[in-house]
Amino acid sequence: MELELTDEQQQVVASVRRFVREEIAPLEADLDPDASELAPEDHERLVGMARSMGLYGLDIPEEFGGPGVDLVTRTLISIEMAQHRAGLYAPCYGVFGGAGLAQLYEANEDQKERYLYPMLRGEKRGCFALTEPSGGSDPARAIRTTAVKDGDGWVLNGEKTFISGADRADFAITFARTDPEKGRNGITCFIVDTDMPGFRVRRIVHTLRSSHYATELEFDGLRIPSANVLGEVNRGFAIANDRLSRNRIPYAAGCIGVAIRAQEMAIEYVKHRETFGDVLATRQAIQWMIVDNEIDIRTSRWLTLDAAARAERGESFRTEAAMAKLVASEAGGRVVDRVMQIHGGYGMTKDLPLERWFREMRIRRVGEGPSEVQRLIMARDLIGGSFH
Amino acid sequence: MKILVCLKQVPHKDARLEASGGWIDEGGIKFEINQYDTYALEEALRIKDAGEAEVVVATIGPDRTSQALRTALGMGADRAIQIWDDSLSGADSLTIAKLLAAAAKDESFDLVLMGLMSDDANNSLTGPMLAELLGLPHTTGAMKIELSDGKAQVERELEGGSLQVVDLPLPCLITVQTGLNEVRYASLKGIMQAKKKPLDKKGISDLGLDAAAVASKVTVDKLYVPTKGEGAEILEGSAGEVAQQLVGKIKELGLL
Numbered sequence: 001m002e003l004e005l006t007d008e009q010q011q012v013v014a015s016v017r018r019f020v021r022e023e024i025a026p027l028e029a030d031l032d033p034d035a036s037e038l039a040p041e042d043h044e045r046l047v048g049m050a051r052s053m054g055l056y057g058l059d060i061p062e063e064f065g066g067p068g069v070d071l072v073t074r075t076l077i078s079i080e081m082a083q084h085r086a087g088l089y090a091p092c093y094g095v096f097g098g099a100g101l102a103q104l105y106e107a108n109e110d111q112k113e114r115y116l117y118p119m120l121r122g123e124k125r126g127c128f129a130l131t132e133p134s135g136g137s138d139p140a141r142a143i144r145t146t147a148v149k150d151g152d153g154w155v156l157n158g159e160k161t162f163i164s165g166a167d168r169a170d171f172a173i174t175f176a177r178t179d180p181e182k183g184r185n186g187i188t189c190f191i192v193d194t195d196m197p198g199f200r201v202r203r204i205v206h207t208l209r210s211s212h213y214a215t216e217l218e219f220d221g222l223r224i225p226s227a228n229v230l231g232e233v234n235r236g237f238a239i240a241n242d243r244l245s246r247n248r249i250p251y252a253a254g255c256i257g258v259a260i261r262a263q264e265m266a267i268e269y270v271k272h273r274e275t276f277g278d279v280l281a282t283r284q285a286i287q288w289m290i291v292d293n294e295i296d297i298r299t300s301r302w303l304t305l306d307a308a309a310r311a312e313r314g315e316s317f318r319t320e321a322a323m324a325k326l327v328a329s330e331a332g333g334r335v336v337d338r339v340m341q342i343h344g345g346y347g348m349t350k351d352l353p354l355e356r357w358f359r360e361m362r363i364r365r366v367g368e369g370p371s372e373v374q375r376l377i378m379a380r381d382l383i384g385g386s387f388h
Numbered sequence: 389m390k391i392l393v394c395l396k397q398v399p400h401k402d403a404r405l406e407a408s409g410g411w412i413d414e415g416g417i418k419f420e421i422n423q424y425d426t427y428a429l430e431e432a433l434r435i436k437d438a439g440e441a442e443v444v445v446a447t448i449g450p451d452r453t454s455q456a457l458r459t460a461l462g463m464g465a466d467r468a469i470q471i472w473d474d475s476l477s478g479a480d481s482l483t484i485a486k487l488l489a490a491a492a493k494d495e496s497f498d499l500v501l502m503g504l505m506s507d508d509a510n511n512s513l514t515g516p517m518l519a520e521l522l523g524l525p526h527t528t529g530a531m532k533i534e535l536s537d538g539k540a541q542v543e544r545e546l547e548g549g550s551l552q553v554v555d556l557p558l559p560c561l562i563t564v565q566t567g568l569n570e571v572r573y574a575s576l577k578g579i580m581q582a583k584k585k586p587l588d589k590k591g592i593s594d595l596g597l598d599a600a601a602v603a604s605k606v607t608v609d610k611l612y613v614p615t616k617g618e619g620a621e622i623l624e625g626s627a628g629e630v631a632q633q634l635v636g637k638i639k640e641l642g643l644l
Contacts, residue, residue: 007455011462011579019573054576067576 009073015053016080023049024084024092033350036090046095057097060120061105071249071312072305078250079301082257085353088360089209091254101126101173102246103189103239107230115171115191127169129160129192129217130240136162137373139175139240140184145219147176147188152226154178156190156198156219166215167201169194174219175236182234189236191228198222208359244369245318248325249311251368252304255332256297258357262339263293265352269343280342289338296331303327319381326374329364336361389441390495391432393465394488394502394518395425397449397456401507410478410608421456424503428564430571431533432501433464442466446491448476448484454587461582462574468587475592475599480606481509485517487602490595492522499540500561504529515563526561527554531568 005013027042038046050056058074060066069077081091104116104126118124135142145158156176166172172192179186192199202216231239267290270280280286307320336357340347347354365371399405400418407413421429432443445460446469447453457468471487479487492500500522505512512528519526531551532543535558544552545565556562592599621637623630638644 007458007583008579010455011459011574011582012576014459015573015579049573052575053573054578069576 005076009076012055012069012073013076013080016055016077017083019049019053020080020083020087020092028085033085033353033356036086036093038093038095043093043095046093047097050092050096055096057120059102060097064105064116064120071308075249075253075304075308078253079257079260079304082254083261085356087261088254088258088357088364091257101128103128103173103230103243104191106239107191110227111191111230118170124170125165125168127163127166127172128243129163129166129172129174131160131162133159133161137369140187140237143175143177143187145174145176146180147178147190147224149178150223154190154224154226154229156192156222156224158219159202160217160219162205162214163217164214166194166217167204172199172217173230175240176219178236179234184237186234187236187240188233189230189239190224191230192219192222192224193228196222196224208363245321246311247368248321248374249304249308249317251364252300252307252321252324252328255328255361255364256300256304258361259293259297259300259328259332259335262336262354262357263290263297265354266290266293266339266342286342289342293335293338296335300324300328300331319378322369322374322377325368326371326378329361330371332364333358333361389435389439389499390497391435391441391443392492392495392497392500393425393429393432393443393445393460394500394514395429395445395447395456395460396422396503396506396508397447397453398422398506398508407611407613410611412611419452419456421459422503422506422508423566424505424507424564426503426571427566427568428501428503429460429463429465430569431564432499433572434569435499435535436464444469444495444497446471446488448472448479448487450474454589457587458582459574461585461587462579463572464574464578465585467585470587470589471591471595472589473592473599476602478604478608479602480604481511481513482517482606483602483604484514485521486597487592487595488514488518489521490597491590492518496559498559499535500524500559502561502563504563504565512563515561519561522561524559524561525556526563527556528563530562530564533562533564533568 023046027038031038037043047056054067055077057066058069058077062068078091081096082088086093101119104112104119107116115124115126119126130136130139132142132144134144145156145160147154147156156174158176160174163172170193172194174190174192175187176190177186178188198220199222200218200220202218205214205216207214270286270290273280303320304324307317307324310317310320336354340354340358343352343354346352349355397419399412400420403417405412405417429445432441435441436443443465444467445457445465447457448471450472453472454470457470461468469491471491476483500518502515504515515528516526527542527544529544530542531545534541538558540556540558540560540562542554542556542562544554546552592602623633625633
């Protein structure tokens with residue numbers, strides 16, 4: 001069993017680590033503590049560097065011009081890219097290029113021309129509209145937005161919630177029920193242009209993320225041509241589900257990156273901070289917190305790399321990805337919490353990135369499927385069959 | 389144009405060091421390329437980017453140092469030479485220079501670049517010694533290097549911030565200061581190609597030398613962290629009292 005990183009992986013990690021420390025962190029020091037974007041000129045310059053490093057568009061498949069990085073290396077890079085203040089939700093401020101919406105790689109040629117390629121060129125933005133007020137974790141039952149066949153098109157009615165970036169999107173990958181009798185086999189995926197009549201961003205929902213927010217959407221008699229059906233009619237559930245499994249790995253990786261950076265801050269701080277005549281590092285209560293952090297970080301890291309390695313080998317990785325996501329998001333929260341405790345009053349201030357991580361890390365136990373749903377997924381795999 | 393970059397692998401700047409005999413305990417610590425040498429490598433790669441050049445990197449060190457060479461190859465160097473024999477552990481600067489000279493003598497390099505000094509030993513000796521052994525003109529602490537018409541014009545940093553400009557005919561050897569350029573990031577493509585580039589491992593006899601000829605003359609007796617507070621006297625009391633005592637001490641020692 002090979003647990004060592006390859007020479008190449010070590011070099012890529014060292015390179016991204018240096019990039020975060022030397023290029024991102026100094027710019028971040030001059031930004032608002034809640035900022036999620038760089039100044040346009042800095043963004044452009046760093047995108048240029050990312051391109052010359054050959055790491056731009058990391059999640060774009062090789063045949064569409066991506067660098068073709070294997071999933072383990074990709075995960076290692078994700079862990080590094082999150083190691084700064086905005087790193088959890090804006091890793092490296094997006095200078096390595098957005099993944100875009102992976103579902104579009106499965107689109108037909110006409111749809112690729114209209115949506116995928118413009119998205120890869122940075123001309124169009126998309127959003128992913130799955131979750132509804134009736135629930136997000138069980139899309140088969142929760143999707144109540146309907147699409148009814150009407151001539152050569154469909155008519156959509158319904159609502160969505162917690163949709164990131166819909167107010168700035170040009171199109172929305174939208175899931176709607178096309179057959180009320182068939183449960184998960186009655187859901188279809190549509191590409192909805194946000195300027196189609198009947199599409200409305202009803203309101204912005206503010207969350208623990210300061211500068212980012214979710215939106216509520218409304219579809220009111222929205223007419224959409226059949227040419228905008230992504231994949232097959234009534235086969236949309238698989239598209240949603242595949243995305244959910246895959247996303248758990250980078251989601252876990254982001255939590256680990258932040259935890260690693262927080263732990264580094266803690267170790268540095270306890271060596272210098274004096275209380276009652278000696279440094280914090282000499283206090284057993286503090287030592288144990290540092291050790292518990294390390295256990296949390298290493299456990300999360302191995303579980304996540306294992307999930308990535310299985311996915312890379314083409315093996316089933318559903319349980320592993322669920323476990324990685326569950327453990328990394330919960331461990332990340334504990335680590336940030338302990339590091340805040342170690343920093344005392346300073347840990348509460350916006351001078352340090354801890355309070356931002358603390359808020360944002362809390363979302364990670366709910367986003368991309370809450371811990372309870374991850375357990376449900378694992379239980380199904382371990383025990384077998386479907387049960388309630 | 390053929391350029392040799394000599395580099396050294398040193399303990400990572402964040403590594404926790406423990407003294408062990410005449411050196412540090414190397415077990416379990418991370419290593420990296422000596423900072424000064426990364427600037428020398430970058431300078432060589434810039435010359436290569438601007439025209440035609442072959443960049444060869446060389447180091448002296450055990451197996452772990454092949455990682456440093458792979459990193460250099462990943463950044464764009466063309467081939468690497470790693471020299472080692474267990475008897476070389478703790479080798480002095482002259483030994484290092486003799487080995488590098490033996491590796492370089494038949495290659496007819498136009499330019500030899502390396503860092504001004506190493507982050508760990510701080511000797512600043514290997515460069516000038518190697519130049520001497522190869523019979524090359526040399527200069528140290530370059531802040532800027534310009535090549536034209538078979539010569540190198542070098543700006544050197546002197547004390548107090550002044551610069552000195554010197555001309556050397558090629559071939560020559562130049563040691564560089566940190567900050568003379570901005571060291572590049574290895575590209576993913578470069579990293580992936582590094583494994584396919586040649587890395588020659590050589591022992592002492594492969595270089596036509598014998599152990600006696602490269603035996604170190606300098607031995608390190610001891611490496612230690614001086615005890616804090618030795619020879620210091622801590623003055624106690626209020627600010628006024630401490631100032632009073634301090635004036636007394638200064639007078640006592642006849643310093644005023």
